[in-house]
Amino acid sequence: MTEAPVCFYCDSGDLDFPCRRGGAFDIETLASAYFEHVLWDASANGEGGAHWSYSCAFEIAHDHLRLAWDLVLSILPKLESTADAAHFAAGLLEDLIEQHGDELIADIEALAARSDRFKVVLTGVWPQGRRDTETWKRVEAARSGAGHVDDEMDLPPS
Numbered sequence: 294m295t296e297a298p299v300c301f302y303c304d305s306g307d308l309d310f311p312c313r314r315g316g317a318f319d320i321e322t323l324a325s326a327y328f329e330h331v332l333w334d335a336s337a338n339g340e341g342g343a344h345w346s347y348s349c350a351f352e353i354a355h356d357h358l359r360l361a362w363d364l365v366l367s368i369l370p371k372l373e374s375t376a377d378a379a380h381f382a383a384g385l386l387e388d389l390i391e392q393h394g395d396e397l398i399a400d401i402e403a404l405a406a407r408s409d410r411f412k413v414v415l416t417g418v419w420p421q422g423r424r425d426t427e428t429w430k431r432v433e434a435a436r437s438g439a440g441h442v443d444d445e446m447d448l449p450p451s
Contacts, residue, residue, distance in 0.1 A: 320360070323349055324367035331380045354389045361389050362400055369411060372448060378410075379442040382417025391421040394428040405435035409449035412439035 326346035354361040365386060372378050390397065404411045415436035423429045440446045 320363050320367050323353075324364055324371060327364070327385070328368055328371040328377075331377065331384065350385050351388065354385055355392060358393050358396060361385075361393070362397060365389065366404075369408070369414065372410070372414070375413065375442045375444065375446060375448050378414045378448055379417045382414050382442060383419070386414065387418045387421065390418055390432065391423065394423070394426075394432065398428050398431050402431060402435045408451055409439065410451055412436050413442055413446075413449060415439065417442040 323346055326343035327350045330343040330346045350361075350364060353364060368381060368385070372381060390401070394401075401415070405415060412435070415432060416439055418432065420426075420429045420432075
């Protein structure tokens with residue numbers, strides 16, 4: 294059983310941990326809700342019913358590195374378009390790389406080597422003041438050869 298973080302909405306509100314199923318943290322529940330929220334923001338410029346997922350995901354990205362990487366792996370197949378990929382890249386993934394890029398670079402490189410979809414998603418991540426670091430150079434190398442999320446193209450299936 295994975296220990297769930299206590300995020301803003303559950304800590305200060307009355308949501309009763311919507312990220313949990315049967316009392317245990319459920320990564321797929323969070324991944325689906327985060328995806329729903331990102332799509333809602335992209336299409337309606339407002340808060341959808343899964344607004345809690347944003348806080349939960351960023352809490353995990355800040356304090357729970359391996360769980361955050363598992364969340365990335367769970368969200369990645371849910372992306373339906375380059376617009377989805379751009380929103381995901383510029384949000385959770387970018388923050389995760391900015392905060393934990395040195396620790397995650399081997400995982401990033403390995404996933405990019407086997408997933409064209411992830412390579413495209415990586416093109417939507419900006420360096421956040423880390424352009425001259427060795428880690429950022431490795432991120433750029435990992436995503437090289439991929440189409441950009443801002444291009445009109447189909448998102449690769451894997």
